[in-house]
Amino acid sequence: xxxxxxxxxxxxxxxxxxxxxxxxxxxxxxxxxxxxxxxxxxxxxxxxxxxxxxxxxxxxxxxxxxxxxxxxxxxxxxxxxxxxxxxxxxxxxxxxxxxxxxxxxxxxxxxxxxxxxxxxxxxxxxxxxxxxxxxxxxxxxxxxxxxxxxxxxxxxxxxxxxxxxxxxxxxxxxxxxxxxxxxxxxxxxxxxxxxxxxxxxxxxxxxxxxxxxxxx
Amino acid sequence: xxxxxxxxxxxxxxxxxxxxxxxxxxxxxxxxxxxxxxxxxxxxxxxxxxxxxxxxxxxxxxxxxxxxxxxxxxxxxxxxxxxxxxxxxxxxxxxxxxxxxxxxxxxxxxxxxxxxxxxxxxxxxxxxxxxxxxxxxxxxxxxxxxxxxxxxxxxxxxxxxxxxxxxxxxxxxxxxxxxxxxxxxxxxxxxxxxxxxxxxxxxxxxxxxxxxxxxx
DNA sequence: ATGTTCTGACCGAACGATCGGTAAGGTCGG
DNA sequence: CCGACCTTACCGATCGTTCGGTCAGAACAT
Numbered sequence: 001x002x003x004x005x006x007x008x009x010x011x012x013x014x015x016x017x018x019x020x021x022x023x024x025x026x027x028x029x030x031x032x033x034x035x036x037x038x039x040x041x042x043x044x045x046x047x048x049x050x051x052x053x054x055x056x057x058x059x060x061x062x063x064x065x066x067x068x069x070x071x072x073x074x075x076x077x078x079x080x081x082x083x084x085x086x087x088x089x090x091x092x093x094x095x096x097x098x099x100x101x102x103x104x105x106x107x108x109x110x111x112x113x114x115x116x117x118x119x120x121x122x123x124x125x126x127x128x129x130x131x132x133x134x135x136x137x138x139x140x141x142x143x144x145x146x147x148x149x150x151x152x153x154x155x156x157x158x159x160x161x162x163x164x165x166x167x168x169x170x171x172x173x174x175x176x177x178x179x180x181x182x183x184x185x186x187x188x189x190x191x192x193x194x195x196x197x198x199x200x201x202x203x204x205x206x207x208x209x210x211x212x213x214x215x216x
Numbered sequence: 217x218x219x220x221x222x223x224x225x226x227x228x229x230x231x232x233x234x235x236x237x238x239x240x241x242x243x244x245x246x247x248x249x250x251x252x253x254x255x256x257x258x259x260x261x262x263x264x265x266x267x268x269x270x271x272x273x274x275x276x277x278x279x280x281x282x283x284x285x286x287x288x289x290x291x292x293x294x295x296x297x298x299x300x301x302x303x304x305x306x307x308x309x310x311x312x313x314x315x316x317x318x319x320x321x322x323x324x325x326x327x328x329x330x331x332x333x334x335x336x337x338x339x340x341x342x343x344x345x346x347x348x349x350x351x352x353x354x355x356x357x358x359x360x361x362x363x364x365x366x367x368x369x370x371x372x373x374x375x376x377x378x379x380x381x382x383x384x385x386x387x388x389x390x391x392x393x394x395x396x397x398x399x400x401x402x403x404x405x406x407x408x409x410x411x412x413x414x415x416x417x418x419x420x421x422x423x424x425x426x427x428x429x430x431x432x
Numbered sequence: 433a434t435g436t437t438c439t440g441a442c443c444g445a446a447c448g449a450t451c452g453g454t455a456a457g458g459t460c461g462g
Numbered sequence: 463c464c465g466a467c468c469t470t471a472c473c474g475a476t477c478g479t480t481c482g483g484t485c486a487g488a489a490c491a492t
Binding site for chain 4: 434437439440441442443444449450451453455459460462
């Protein structure tokens with residue numbers, strides 16, 4: 001008793017809302033360039049007050065990693081990502097990755113920009129690589145079904161597709177003119193069909209490199 | 217003489233070689249997470265000795281920005297980037313951007329990861345945006361020539377294409393198994409033609425005809 | 433209703449460590 | 463000797479973090 005009372009008028013800040021604030025500052029300044037003074041100022045409290053609610057700067061980072069990675073893996077477990085033709089599953093996952101960056105822009109950005117300087121960061125990078133591997137598996141399956149070209153290594157294709165989708169963190173801002181759903185459309189379209197109007201020979205520019213000619 | 221001599225026993229370090237070292241450390245640790253002690257250790261000298269040859273940490277960063285940006289804009293002035301069909305020029309530039317990241321991986325990485333926290337960084341970001349605009353112009357020209365699809369905004373297409381090409385800094389390392397020329401092939405191919413085997417219009421429900429068991 | 437007590441939110445000040453950068457002085461080839 | 467190059471030792475500033483203490487309000491006994 002005397003614990004989960006209803007009228008909690010007092011708590012102006014809790015861990016989660018402070019993490020929201022901190023991760024947004026991490027996103028815009030970078031984790032290492034952000035001081036606790038920056039975070040406190042963004043929350044409108046003193047540095048000491050900030051520490052009253054949480055334990056350490058690195059813990060805030062870890063929370064961001066966890067949010068982003070949990071969401072990424074959760075997305076792989078959605079029905080549309082598990083059932084159906086591999087191509088459709090790939091397109092769905094790609095689209096959801098874009099949408100996830102709309103919902104968790106700060107968290108995903110912080111995750112993508114980490115360099116692995118601490119055990120916490122290295123752990124996050126490990127989990128991230130596992131995600132990439134899942135995408136590569138998806139692409140490989142689509143290749144075997146004949147719906148994705150087989151002349152590109154699935155791991156490379158996965159990195160490029162994910163790289164295309166995640167590169168939007170550099171400029172995309174929720175609330176702008178371009179809705180996330182439309183952006184996702186165009187990214188899926190470009191990744192699968194390319195920018196060209198009609199299938200161009202992929203060996204037009206190169207002199208000597210022999211990539212396998214596109215089937216049919 | 218007295219410049220590129222082979223018997224240079226004394227001058228073990230000059231500004232350019234120290235910048236090489238520093239930028240590589242910046243690349244792997246991130247600029248803000250790198251201390252002057254890290255740089256000195258990487259060069260094998262004391263921190264003070266490092267300062268004997270250069271002026272400030274930020275100057276090293278600025279040198280990296282300049283190297284990368286000068287190379288990027290120089291690439292736009294190459295004949296193959298100025299003459300011919302817009303599609304070919306676009307493909308050429310895309311390929312050269314990939315090759316440039318092979319030659320100047322550290323510089324390009326540092327440029328791409330900067331957050332604009334200082335005037336130096338903001339200046340670099342400005343020049344970088346100008347480069348993106350040049351790519352958008354190229355794409356718009358190709359759209360008007362009918363060789364690139366016109367249903368994607370040229371600025372968005374430029375960002376995605378550049379984003380795809382530059383995303384390789386996250387994993388590509390010179391000297392690995394994949395040669396830069398081959399990687400450039402596949403990036404150009406994917407960007408222009410996409411990953412799919414044949415033009416998928418909408419989410420085609422190409423169902424279960426080819427359900428070869430997804431091995432593994 | 434009043435006075436007491438307790439608790440959580442908060443602050444100013446300061447901790448030790450490390451930051452980028454400097455001073456003063458050695459070493460060594462010419 | 464000079465001057466390029468390197469060292470140890472150190473500077474003030476700032477880092478992430480902690481501490482002692484204040485204050486408003488909920489809880490409780492009266």
